[in-house]
Structure formats: structure tokens, C-alpha cells
Amino acid sequence: MTDAVALDRVTLRIGGRNVLKDVSIAIETGEFIGVLGPNGAGKTTLMRAILGLLPPSAGTVRVFGRAPKRGDATIGYLPQVRTVLPDLRIRGLDFIASSLDGERWGVPALKRADRQMIDETLALIDARDLAQRPLSEMSGGERQRLLLAQALIGKPQLLLLDEPLISLDARHQETAIAVVREVARERGMTVLFSAHELNQLLGTLDRVLYLGNGQAVLGTVEDVITAPVLSRLFGTDIHVVRTQGQIFVMSHGRDVEHAAHRHDHGHGHDHHH
Amino acid sequence: MTIITEMFQYEFMNNAFGAAGIVAVVSGIVGFFLVMRSQTFAGHALSHIGFAGATGAGLIGLAPIWGLTGFTLAAGIVMGLLSERISNRDVAIGSVLALALGFGLLFLHYYTAFASQAVALLFGNVLAVDHATIATLAVLAVITLLGLAAIMRPLIFASLQPELAEAKGVPLRFVSTAFLAVVALAVSQCAQIVGVLLVFTLMVGPPAAAQRLTTGLWSGLSLAAALALAEAWLGLTLAFYSDWPVSFCIAMLSAAGYFAALGASAWGARHSHAGVVENAA
Numbered sequence: 001m002t003d004a005v006a007l008d009r010v011t012l013r014i015g016g017r018n019v020l021k022d023v024s025i026a027i028e029t030g031e032f033i034g035v036l037g038p039n040g041a042g043k044t045t046l047m048r049a050i051l052g053l054l055p056p057s058a059g060t061v062r063v064f065g066r067a068p069k070r071g072d073a074t075i076g077y078l079p080q081v082r083t084v085l086p087d088l089r090i091r092g093l094d095f096i097a098s099s100l101d102g103e104r105w106g107v108p109a110l111k112r113a114d115r116q117m118i119d120e121t122l123a124l125i126d127a128r129d130l131a132q133r134p135l136s137e138m139s140g141g142e143r144q145r146l147l148l149a150q151a152l153i154g155k156p157q158l159l160l161l162d163e164p165l166i167s168l169d170a171r172h173q174e175t176a177i178a179v180v181r182e183v184a185r186e187r188g189m190t191v192l193f194s195a196h197e198l199n200q201l202l203g204t205l206d207r208v209l210y211l212g213n214g215q216a217v218l219g220t221v222e223d224v225i226t227a228p229v230l231s232r233l234f235g236t237d238i239h240v241v242r243t244q245g246q247i248f249v250m251s252h253g254r255d256v257e258h259a260a261h262r263h264d265h266g267h268g269h270d271h272h273h
Numbered sequence: 274m275t276i277i278t279e280m281f282q283y284e285f286m287n288n289a290f291g292a293a294g295i296v297a298v299v300s301g302i303v304g305f306f307l308v309m310r311s312q313t314f315a316g317h318a319l320s321h322i323g324f325a326g327a328t329g330a331g332l333i334g335l336a337p338i339w340g341l342t343g344f345t346l347a348a349g350i351v352m353g354l355l356s357e358r359i360s361n362r363d364v365a366i367g368s369v370l371a372l373a374l375g376f377g378l379l380f381l382h383y384y385t386a387f388a389s390q391a392v393a394l395l396f397g398n399v400l401a402v403d404h405a406t407i408a409t410l411a412v413l414a415v416i417t418l419l420g421l422a423a424i425m426r427p428l429i430f431a432s433l434q435p436e437l438a439e440a441k442g443v444p445l446r447f448v449s450t451a452f453l454a455v456v457a458l459a460v461s462q463c464a465q466i467v468g469v470l471l472v473f474t475l476m477v478g479p480p481a482a483a484q485r486l487t488t489g490l491w492s493g494l495s496l497a498a499a500l501a502l503a504e505a506w507l508g509l510t511l512a513f514y515s516d517w518p519v520s521f522c523i524a525m526l527s528a529a530g531y532f533a534a535l536g537a538s539a540w541g542a543r544h545s546h547a548g549v550v551e552n553a554a
Contacts (some may be wrong), residue, residue: 051440071442079436088433090309091488095433103441106491107422134488137542146373150437 002065004029004158004190005050007216010059012045019045021214022059027192027207029064029157032184033218034201035194037211040181043194044080046211047160050192051077058061063158072101076156078147080163080194092130092138093118097151121149127180140167148176152183159184167201177204199246225249280513285400289519292402295507296466297475299414301483301501303421303459304476305494306452308484310432313477315453318366319460320469322348322373327394327469328380337394339408341469342461348373348459353450397468399509399522410462413430417458424451429490464548467520474520475501478527482534490527500530 003163005027012020019042027033035043048054049061052068061068063075081177096118097110127145134144144167151159163179165173177193181204184191195201198208198221209218212233217224224230225247230238234251239246248255280286293526307316323345330340348369381391395403421428431438431448439445463472479500508523515522 040336048440053440070440075440077437077440079434079440087311087484088309089484089488090433090490090493094488094490097490098429098433099441102434102438103424103443104426106426108426108429110326132488 002029003027003062004031004064004119005192006062006065008060008062010049010056010061012042012049012054013057014045014054018214020211020216024059025209025216025217025218027190027209027218029190030184030188031206032181032191032204033193033209034198034205035192035211036196036198036208040215041211042214043211044162046216047077047162047192047194049262050158050160051075053176067146073154074157076151076154076159076162078151078164080158080166088135091132091134092122092146093132095135095146096122096153099150118149121153122146124152124183126175130252141169141172144168145172145176148180152180155187157187159189159193161193163194163196165195165197173200177201181200198249202245202247221247276514277510280510285402285519286509286513288402288404288407289399289509290506291407293399293466293509294502295407295410295414296462296504297479298498299417299459300463300472300475301479301498302494303417303456304501305480305483305497306428306432307456307476308419308480309429310452312453312456313473314363314366316456316460317473318370318373319345319349319352319453319463320472321370321377323457323461323464324394324469325373325376325380327464328377328384329389331390332380332384337390338406338461338465341394341464342413342458343481345457345461346454349455353453354446393468394464395468395470396518397464397466397471399466399518399519402465406465410465413458413462417455417462420451420455420458424448424455425465428452457511467523471520471524474524474527475505478531479504483530485531485534485538504530 003026003166005025007023007025010020010023011018020039028268035046035078037043045054049056050063052070052072065259093115094110097108097114102108119128119131122131125145125148127149130138130142130146133142138146144164148161148164151161151164159180164180165178168176177200177235180191180193183189192194192209193201194207202221205221207219208221208226209216210224210233212230212232213235215233217233225240227238227240230240230249236251239250241250281290304316306491307313323341326344327337327341329344348417357462416498427443427448428451430441431443431445435445459476460472463465463475480493480497482500483496487493487496504523508526509519511517511522511526512519
């Protein structure tokens with residue numbers, strides 16, 4: 001079976017900085033990969049490279065055996081930097097519809113089949129009520145669910161979800177993870193799911209891709225989330241604490257993931273815990 | 274009824290209704306996207322640049338409308354190409370806007386014979402529109418709407434979700450440049466009716482009101498065009514019977530329409546919230 005995503009000695013540079021350096025990984029088709037690592041470790045950059053938006057400065061990226069190209073219909077994407085215009089009075093249905101064949105020229109037309117597809121996908125994540133509501137009146141979490149539904153439309157073979165749990169409350173986080181897992185199994189879809197917290201994904205992910213210090217480690221949770229591996233990755237002493245089915249990654253007595261998580265609060269996301 | 278038909282006995286009123294009708298529909302539709310993209314200030318700047326173009330054209334003996342159209346179009350394309358750097362930065366746009374008005378004044382200074390037309394340029398003079406101008410406006414309107422139709426789909430996608438649109442292969446810079454060119458054409462038509470200083474009345478007021486009242490794409494577009502048309506024609510009628518300037522009447526109706534829509538949507542939101550509470554209880 002071809003790998004869904006294969007990186008061979010890839011270096012990704014942004015603004016003269018090596019975000020990832022000499023990284024080689026192979027993600028198999030149908031795998032659910034949790035992408036973890038501190039802010040700035042390259043989670044978004046990696047996804048942009050897979051989408052063909054950022055050519056590697058060294059090495060090769062392969063998506064289902066082919067070079068990545070912009071506009072690949074087999075990839076569903078939920079971007080992290082979401083520009084939401086402050087006064088956007090457009091309803092959810094038209095927001096999602098804008099992405100269907102949105103790259104084609106001409107006047108948009110919402111076909112009955114498209115409408116049904118949007119409706120079914122919204123129902124899947126318990127978000128049908130969002131179709132008729134304007135974006136300007138949605139909470140961060142509601143927008144996030146709308147974007148998740150959108151990423152699932154069109155039956156992609158590879159799903160790149162960049163921090164899809166941000167802004168969601170605990171119940172909707174669970175729903176989001178469960179839906180992605182279910183749809184992925186049903187369709188044999190490969191998923192790269194980036195998150196700040198490992199524990200929410202523990203029962204779901206097949207393997208974890210941990211990014212840090214320009215490097216990447218891909219493997220099972222048991223193999224990767226260990227003190228020696230992560231210490232090597234971060235270049236500092238890391239302790240891994242396992243307790244009651246939860247895993248905490250600590251550096252100098254601080255929880256690495258929660259430190260990163262808290263950092264996000266400063267950016268105006270409306271978290272609920 | 275005769276009181277209504279009275280104004281159509283004058284050819285200048287018929288011309289004014291024709292010209293204002295064409296321009297209002299174009300302005301409402303193009304303005305809808307301007308409001309959706311939060312680029313209204315860029316649209317305003319384009320009209321001021323058009324003022325310099327119109328007076329400059331007068332200086333070298335060209336018809337003002339071509340100077341206006343040419344300058345706004347060129348400025349729209351340049352703003353689009355510099356997109357990330359300029360078109361969404363208020364300070365940069367404000368500087369260019371002021372500079373353009375300054376140049377307009379300079380050109381007027383050297384072409385004093387044109388000075389009488391300056392007020393018409395700034396505040397519009399729809400009652401002086403002739404058949405040739407209507408024909409020109411109609412051609413420009415068709416070009417503007419065809420241009421918009423050609424880029425509409427990727428334009429909406431890029432406006433609502435730029436990151437995803439980029440990933441799906443939408444050429445963002447090209448789309449935003451083409452859109453500003455479309456806006457420039459619409460602005461130059463709109464300025465013929467309400468003047469460069471008041472293009473907001475038809476390009477921003479009606480679409481902004483429409484977006485308060487409806488959240489659908491096509492319903493919003495239709496309503497924006499209908500409101501602009503209604504405000505332009507009502508403004509003309511009001512001006513005819515009151516003897517107030519047409520542009521003032523349209524500006525007043527535009528503002529009234531917008532604030533009424535704001536009020537209506539605020540009332541609607543309270544109303545529906547109350548409904549939700551009742552359902553929950």
C-alpha cells in the first residue's frame with residue numbers, strides 16, 4: 001500500500017528559519033495521526049507543505065505517491081489561522097457552499113445535491129442549526145464546528161485538521177474527535193489531527209507525530225511519549241508522567257502541553273473548560 | 274398620480290432616472306462584496322483618486338468621465354497588486370486618498386475653466402446627464418457586471434476563507450486585483466450620479482443594510498441592488514418636489530435605510546433570543 005504522506009529528508013524553511021530540518025516520516029493510508037508539539041514547532045508548516053503551499057527547501061514530499069499540488073481535491077483541510085471578518089453577516093450554509101468548487105470561475109450556484117451534502121455533514125456533527133445563522137453571531141466553537149463539517153465534505157482521502165479543538169467546549173471536543181474517527185474508519189481516510197493536548201486523542205490515534213526543535217518523531221504513544229525520546233527532541237530534560245490513563249509531559253516541573261495551551265488564551269480564543 | 278407623472282414630463286428627469294437606475298443596481302451589487310470583504314474604505318479612496326483623474330483629464334482636454342474611469346481603474350489594479358501591503362491598511366489608504374484630492378485641487382488650479390464642474394464632480398450632477406452619458410454608463414455597467422460574474426465564485430471563497438481558498442488553488446492576488454478593478458469601474462459610474470464624495474451612499478449604505486436584513490448570498494445581493502435602486506429613485510423624486518440637491522436626498526435615504534436595518538436586526542435578535550429562552554424553559 002502506498003503511504004498517504006511520505007517525507008524524505010525534508011527541510012522546510014520560513015523566513016530563513018528551518019522549521020523542520022532533515023525530516024523523514026511515512027504515514028500509512030488510513031492512519032489517524034495525532035500531531036503534537038509546542039507552538040512554532042511546525043505543525044501548520046508541515047500541513048502547508050503537504051498541501052503544496054510551501055515547497056521544501058530540501059528533500060521530497062509525497063502525497064499518495066505524488067508530488068503535492070495546490071488544489072488537490074483528495075485533501076480536506078481545516079486551517080488554523082482563520083480570518084473571520086468582524087461583521088460577516090453571511091449564513092453558515094452559504095459559508096460552506098463557498099468552498100464547493102470555490103476555485104472555479106463564474107457565478108456560484110448551489111445545487112440541490114450540494115445542499116443535501118452540506119445538510120448531511122452538518123447533521124453528522126450536530127450542527128444543522130448553524131446553516132441558517134450568520135457567522136457574525138456564532139461563537140468561536142460554532143465556527144469551528146462549521147469548519148470541521150466543511151473539511152469533511154467532498155469525501156477527501158486525507159484530512160489535515162490544524163488545531164480543530166480550539167474554542168470547542170469539552171462536549172463538542174469529544175463529538176468532534178468521535179466524528180472524525182468514525183468517518184475516517186468508514187472511508188479509510190488518513191487523518192493528521194494537530195492538537196495541544198495528547199490525552200484527548202489517546203484512545204483514538206494510531207500513531208503520534210511529535211514535532212520539536214526542527215525535528216519530528218513518528219511512532220506509537222508508547223514509543224514516542226517517553227522521557228528519552230522527548231528529551232532528545234526538545235534538547236532539555238523531559239519527564240513523562242503516566243497516571244490513571246493520562247499522560248503528562250513535564251519540563252522542569254511544568255506541564256509542556258498546558259504551558260502551550262495557556263499561551264493560546266492570550267489570543268482571544270474563547271475557550272470553555 | 275399626476276403629481277408623480279409630472280416629473281416625467283421633463284427629459285432631464287427621464288435621463289436622471291435611467292442613469293441613476295443603471296448605476297444604483299451596479300453599485301448595490303458591487304458594494305455587496307465591498308462590504309463583505311470589509312474593503313469599503315478602499316472603495317472610498319478609489320473615488321477620491323478618480324477626482325484627480327477627472328480634473329487631470331479636464332486639464333489635457335479629455336472628458337472627465339474617462340479621466341475618472343482611467344485613474345480609478347489604474348489605482349484599483351495597483352492597490353490589488355500591493356494587496357497585502359496597502360489595500361487593507363487604513364493609514365496607507367488614507368494617505369493616498371488625501372494625496373489624490375490634493376492633486377485634484379492642483380489640476381483645478383491650472384484649469385480654472387473647469388472649476389465650475391468641480392462641485393458636480395464632488396457631489397454629483399445627475400440632472401445634467403444626457404443620452405450619450407446614459408449609453409456610456411450602460412456599457413460600463415455591462416462590463417462591470419460581466420467582470421464581477423467571471424470572478425464571483427473564487428471571490429466569495431477568497432473573501433470568506435482566504436486560507437482554504439489558497440490551499441484549493443484560488444489565485445488570491447489575482448482575484449483581489451480583478452475585484453478592485455471591478456470596484457473602480459463601479460465607483461466611476463457611481464461618481465457620475467452622486468459625486469466622488471458620496472459614492473458610499475449607493476455602494477455601502479444599501480449593501481450594508483441588506484446584510485443586516487438577510488444572511489443569504491443571493492437574497493443579500495438582490496436586496497442590496499433593490500435598496501440602492503429604491504434609494505436612488507426615491508431620492509430623485511424627493512429632490513424634484515423639494516428642490517433639495519439630489520445627492521443630499523439619496524445620502525439621507527441611504528443613511529436612513531442603513532440605520533433602520535440596524536434597528537430592525539437588533540430588534541429581531543432580541544426577539545429570537547427571547548424565543549430561545551422560552552423554548553429552553
